[in-house]
Amino acid sequence: MFTAFKDLSSQAKVWVYPSSRKFYPQEIEGLQQKIEEFINTWKLEDEGFLASFSLLYNRFVVFAVEENSEIVNADIDKKVAFVLQLQQEYDIELLDKMNVCFKQGEHVQYKELKEFKKLLKNKSVSAKTVVFDNLIQTKEELENYWEVPITESWYNRFL
Incomplete structure (x- = not known):
């Protein structure tokens, strides 16, 4: 069942x-x-299932499921199938994990990892550049560790 993102633990x-x-x-x-x-239809049969989403920077689709809600592989498959539909409908890429999202001023940039490494080498981005760690796993991590300087992220290995 859909619930407000702010109401999730x-x-x-x-x-x-x-x-x-x-x-x-x-x-x-x-x-x-x-x-x-x-x-609302994801796990209709599970009355205790609580989930939400947030659309951040008009660029990041964030799904969230309450910690005590059970998620099995079939549920993940349904979510991925839905994300694939969104990709097709909006002519975008959402599942490519070999990219880097970072802030350049007030804008969010999306670059392939190879191109991002070139930007670092050319000093177009610096150790202070804010990157988005899309591998975070909890709402708390989203709120505290999602937007971090490169030095505090796994991307620091490329510095």
């Missing part, structure tokens, strides 16, 4: 899907409706 499980582009303003409302509808 800090230990709620999260999955972050970075989009290869920002969602256009005219896409946001429809996207949010589709995600909420998916969540």
Whole structure:
């Protein structure tokens, strides 16, 4: 069942899907409706199932499931199938984990890892550049460790 993201506990499980582009303003409302509808039907048979989502920077789709809600492989498969539908419908990439999202001023950039390494080498980005660690696993980590300087992330190995 869908619940407000803010109402989930800090230990709620999260999955972050970075989009290869920002969602256009005219896409946001429809996207949010589709995600909420998916969540409401995701585990309809499980009355105790609580889930939510957040759309951050109009670029990151974050799914969250309350910590005491059971998730099995079939549930993950349903979520991934839904994400694949979103990719097709919006002509975006959401499942590519070989990319880096980082802030450049107030803008969020999305680059392939290979290109990001070149930016580091050319000093177009620095050790202070804020990156998004999309491998975080809980709502607490999302709130405290998702946006960090490169030096505090796993990307620091490329410095």
